[in-house]
Amino acid sequence: MSKYRVYELAKEYNTTSKVIIDILGRHNIAAKNHMSSVEEDAKVAIERAFARKTGAPEATGADRAGQEDQPVQPAAKLENRDTLKSKDIPSHTQQQNRSNNNNRQQQNRSNNNNRQQQNRFNNNNQQQQNRPNNNNRQQQNRPNNNNQQQQNRPNNNNRQQQNRPNNNNQQQQNRPNNNTQQQRSQAAQQSNQQRPQSNHRPVSMDNRSAGQQQNSHFSNNHRHSANNNSRNNGGTGHGNKNFQQRSNQHRQQPGRNQSTQPKAEMPKPKSIKIGESITVKELAGKMGREVGEVIKKLMMLGTMASINQEVDFDTASILGGEFGVDVEAIPPEEDPTEIPEIEDEEKDLVYRPPVVTVMGHVDHGKTSLLDSIRQTHVTSQEAGGITQHIGAYQVMCQGKKIVFLDTPGHEAFTAMRARGAQVTDIAILVVAADDGVMPQTIEAINHAKSAKVPIIVAINKIDRPGANPDRVKQQLAEYQLIPEEWGGDTIMVPVSAHQKTGISDLLEMILLVAEMLDLKANPNRLAYGTIIEAKLDKGRGPVSTVLVQKGTLRIGDSIIAGTAYGKVRAMVNDRGEKVKKAEPATPVEVLGLADVPQAGDILVAVDERTARAVAEKRMAKKRTEEIKQSQKVSLDDLFKQIQEGNLKDLNIVIKADVQGSIEALRQSLLNIKNKEVRVNIVHAGVGAINESDVMLAAASNALIIGFNVRPDGNARKAADSEKIDIRTYRVIYDAINDVEAAITGMLAPEFKEVILGRAEVRQVISIPKTVVAGSYVTEGKITSTAQVRLIRNGIVIHEGKLESLRRFKDDVREVAQGYECGITIEKFRDIKEGDIIEAFTMEEVAPRA
Ligand SMILES: Nc1nc2c(ncn2[C@@H]2O[C@H](COP(=O)(O)OP(=O)(O)OP(=O)(O)O)[C@@H](O)[C@H]2O)c(=O)[nH]1
Numbered sequence: 001m002s003k004y005r006v007y008e009l010a011k012e013y014n015t016t017s018k019v020i021i022d023i024l025g026r027h028n029i030a031a032k033n034h035m036s037s038v039e040e041d042a043k044v045a046i047e048r049a050f051a052r053k054t055g056a057p058e059a060t061g062a063d064r065a066g067q068e069d070q071p072v073q074p075a076a077k078l079e080n081r082d083t084l085k086s087k088d089i090p091s092h093t094q095q096q097n098r099s100n101n102n103n104r105q106q107q108n109r110s111n112n113n114n115r116q117q118q119n120r121f122n123n124n125n126q127q128q129q130n131r132p133n134n135n136n137r138q139q140q141n142r143p144n145n146n147n148q149q150q151q152n153r154p155n156n157n158n159r160q161q162q163n164r165p166n167n168n169n170q171q172q173q174n175r176p177n178n179n180t181q182q183q184r185s186q187a188a189q190q191s192n193q194q195r196p197q198s199n200h201r202p203v204s205m206d207n208r209s210a211g212q213q214q215n216s217h218f219s220n221n222h223r224h225s226a227n228n229n230s231r232n233n234g235g236t237g238h239g240n241k242n243f244q245q246r247s248n249q250h251r252q253q254p255g256r257n258q259s260t261q262p263k264a265e266m267p268k269p270k271s272i273k274i275g276e277s278i279t280v281k282e283l284a285g286k287m288g289r290e291v292g293e294v295i296k297k298l299m300m301l302g303t304m305a306s307i308n309q310e311v312d313f314d315t316a317s318i319l320g321g322e323f324g325v326d327v328e329a330i331p332p333e334e335d336p337t338e339i340p341e342i343e344d345e346e347k348d349l350v351y352r353p354p355v356v357t358v359m360g361h362v363d364h365g366k367t368s369l370l371d372s373i374r375q376t377h378v379t380s381q382e383a384g385g386i387t388q389h390i391g392a393y394q395v396m397c398q399g400k401k402i403v404f405l406d407t408p409g410h411e412a413f414t415a416m417r418a419r420g421a422q423v424t425d426i427a428i429l430v431v432a433a434d435d436g437v438m439p440q441t442i443e444a445i446n447h448a449k450s451a452k453v454p455i456i457v458a459i460n461k462i463d464r465p466g467a468n469p470d471r472v473k474q475q476l477a478e479y480q481l482i483p484e485e486w487g488g489d490t491i492m493v494p495v496s497a498h499q500k501t502g503i504s505d506l507l508e509m510i511l512l513v514a515e516m517l518d519l520k521a522n523p524n525r526l527a528y529g530t531i532i533e534a535k536l537d538k539g540r541g542p543v544s545t546v547l548v549q550k551g552t553l554r555i556g557d558s559i560i561a562g563t564a565y566g567k568v569r570a571m572v573n574d575r576g577e578k579v580k581k582a583e584p585a586t587p588v589e590v591l592g593l594a595d596v597p598q599a600g601d602i603l604v605a606v607d608e609r610t611a612r613a614v615a616e617k618r619m620a621k622k623r624t625e626e627i628k629q630s631q632k633v634s635l636d637d638l639f640k641q642i643q644e645g646n647l648k649d650l651n652i653v654i655k656a657d658v659q660g661s662i663e664a665l666r667q668s669l670l671n672i673k674n675k676e677v678r679v680n681i682v683h684a685g686v687g688a689i690n691e692s693d694v695m696l697a698a699a700s701n702a703l704i705i706g707f708n709v710r711p712d713g714n715a716r717k718a719a720d721s722e723k724i725d726i727r728t729y730r731v732i733y734d735a736i737n738d739v740e741a742a743i744t745g746m747l748a749p750e751f752k753e754v755i756l757g758r759a760e761v762r763q764v765i766s767i768p769k770t771v772v773a774g775s776y777v778t779e780g781k782i783t784s785t786a787q788v789r790l791i792r793n794g795i796v797i798h799e800g801k802l803e804s805l806r807r808f809k810d811d812v813r814e815v816a817q818g819y820e821c822g823i824t825i826e827k828f829r830d831i832k833e834g835d836i837i838e839a840f841t842m843e844e845v846a847p848r849a
Pocket residue numbers: 360361362363364365366367368369408460461462463464495496497498499
């Protein structure tokens with residue numbers, strides 16, 4: 001059966017998509033927008049509607065064009081509105097058949113237009129006398145007049161535009177007389193780019209009134225001409241003369257049109273291509289129309305837009321339809337920060353296990369339920385047997401796998417969704433049978449519903465004395481979760497996480513729902529997954545838990561997740577086993593990313609070059625966005641600026657060893673209440689303070705706070721040259737205190753840390769009592785009295801006193817850059833090759849005034 005797009009029908013019937021949608025609506029045929037496809041029956045309905053309107057059994061394009069000059073019938077508002085519009089617009093078809101149309105217009109004018117205008121001027125006269133009532137009348141008669149609040153201007157426009165085809169002719173005839181009026185009107189028009197003939201039409205109420213007043217004294221025919229006359233002459237009268245002129249000129253029209261053509265017609269394409277949005281000016285240019293025409297059409301559609309205003313694709317295609325131009329979408333330019341998704345073919349898809357998230361009110365037993373599922377259904381005979389906490393785990397039920405996300409609660413679920421990652425297939429709503437539906441239960445329901453994730457209710461704690469599952473069901477029914485036994489479609493399973501009862505039933509139900517969801521994925525392609533958790537492990541570097549969703553992730557694959565990229569070095573599953581590949585719906589810990597991605601980032605396996613290039617572009621984009629967001633403040637005279645009231649924001653870059661510390665710091669810093677200054681976290685990330693952090697801080701005049709992390713060499717150099725204040729802490733409380741003091745202008749550190757130098761551990765020698773770090777001084781010097789900190793991958797592992805400093809077998813007081821030495825640290829043995837030993841002293845500084 002043929003399918004038609006709404007806009008195609010609109011074009012065919014020389015009307016707007018809106019009108020088509022309205023007509024279809026009356027025939028109970030659903031069509032959402034101009035792109036909706038409809039069946040043959042819709043076309044028949046439209047055909048009938050137009051045939052009825054025009055009184056012809058079947059309205060052909062040519063008939064319609066002529067018949068659209070028929071008077072407005074109040075009984076068919078929308079169709080009439082359409083008629084008015086089609087007539088207003090010198091449409092594509094009209095352009096082609098201009099001479100035909102003109103003839104028709106001329107023939108019809110004396111009958112139809114006069115009638116139309118008679119009606120109109122009656123209205124107008126009434127409007128003058130009794131404007132408020134008249135507005136109502138206008139509304140009744142003109143569904144198009146939505147913009148009446150704009151001093152009735154759109155009505156005026158509609159009226160003007162109704163007559164446009166006629167006026168065009170007349171405008172050209174009368175042009176010499178019209179110059180003054182034209183210029184005056186031009187000033188009133190919003191765009192100088194409008195056609196002269198458009199410009200000359202008055203938009204002001206004054207002009208219109210003048211014309212109307214004149215017109216009211218004439219007979220119908222005279223009214224008609226007087227109206228045109230008043231328009232052309234600024235309402236000065238002499239209608240009869242003009243009427244005659246016009247009649248003569250109509251006769252001469254074809255020749256005149258050629259000779260008085262003011263400028264070469266712009267090419268009017270049948271179809272144009274645009275992107276997601278386009279300015280009114282560009283759109284008009286592409287369609288070969290005057291900007292004024294387009295703006296007017298927009299006004300008629302109820303949108304006030306200026307020449308440089310952007311319209312979206314939908315609006316542009318509706319407008320295109322109005323002008324008889326097909327508007328096609330240019331596929332969006334490839335975003336260099338995006339990796340195009342691989343489209344899987346149906347035949348390649350195979351069953352995959354469901355991914356489940358547990359939600360519910362605090363203390364209703366989410367964690368206990370997850371624990372008991374894990375304890376009862378993770379096969380202990382498999383190697384290891386002990387489950388690892390990696391953020392997600394698989395259980396077996398009836399020989400089928402189910403994946404549970406380990407972070408209970410809807411907040412994490414929604415945080416991920418906010419990052420564009422939807423990993424959950426089924427939500428388990430835990431409701432304590434003794435407590436019933438609570439605020440967070442409702443939140444969880446709403447979060448699951450908004451993600452369109454099916455809900456299975458686990459009524460927990462049924463072992464409790466006060467347990468009342470029926471009451472829970474009743475309460476849930478209020479939120480449209482009706483249990484199956486009451487005729488609803490929500491599965492509710494009574495469970496006890498403590499006694500481990502009902503767990504198997506719950507899992508069976510999950511499998512049942514999963515079966516209905518028909519979850520499938522293609523395992524034979526490059527991997528696509530979501531980062532569930534990520535951290536910087538002191539020993540292993542960045543570690544990310546990935547839930548593979550499509551394809552298979554293998555050791556050696558080049559991967560990218562957010563701004564981090566790398567190669568899969570090793571993978572560990574939820575039972576702590578090393579694996580070589582991970583198929584769809586498998587959670588694995590992945591080692592090999594160079595940075596710590598964020599939970600919710602999409603991980604994709606791509607070729608190495610793409611991974612690196614895209615990651616770099618994402619990084620640059622992120623920085624630009626971060627800089628854009630931050631407001632500039634000067635760090636140097638922070639206190640002075642606060643005192644002078646110039647400083648409104650204190651920008652801070654946070655770097656820490658783990659995500660948890662970042663969150664704690666961020667929250668505490670944001671909670672610092674001060675009337676004058678607002679703390680603004682420009683960037684926060686896990687890992688050592690690097691050069692790009694310093695550059696960001698420089699660009700946004702931010703202070704860098706490092707918690708348990710240190711700046712690397714390049715970062716320190718950059719910070720020196722950019723004069724960026726890097727403050728590092730090992731106690732969160734100290735960081736908060738310092739910032740608080742800085743904001744209140746009270747920061748008066750008694751001691752300041754002075755870094756003496758750094759040495760790299762090249763060899764570790766274990767002797768019975770201690771561990772000697774065979775090191776090479778890379779910067780500054782190391783002194784025997786200095787304090788030291790041991791840094792591994794930018795993270796401070798230990799801070800303490802230097803125990804001994806030796807060159808060969810001799811104790812020395814200091815070793816300078818470029819020399820080797822042996823260092824031991826007091827009460828510390830965990831030294832590894834590649835570690836950095838930083839020597840520093842604390843110097844007393846004068847308190848700030
Ligand atoms: N009697 C009984 N107690 C339970 C059951 N399930 C959980 N509890 C208890 O309820 C309390 C809360 O359980 P959790 O599993 O921590 O609840 P939660 O929903 O994860 O809580 P939050 O993580 O704080 O949101 C604990 O004291 C559990 O021992 C159950 O089936 N029966």
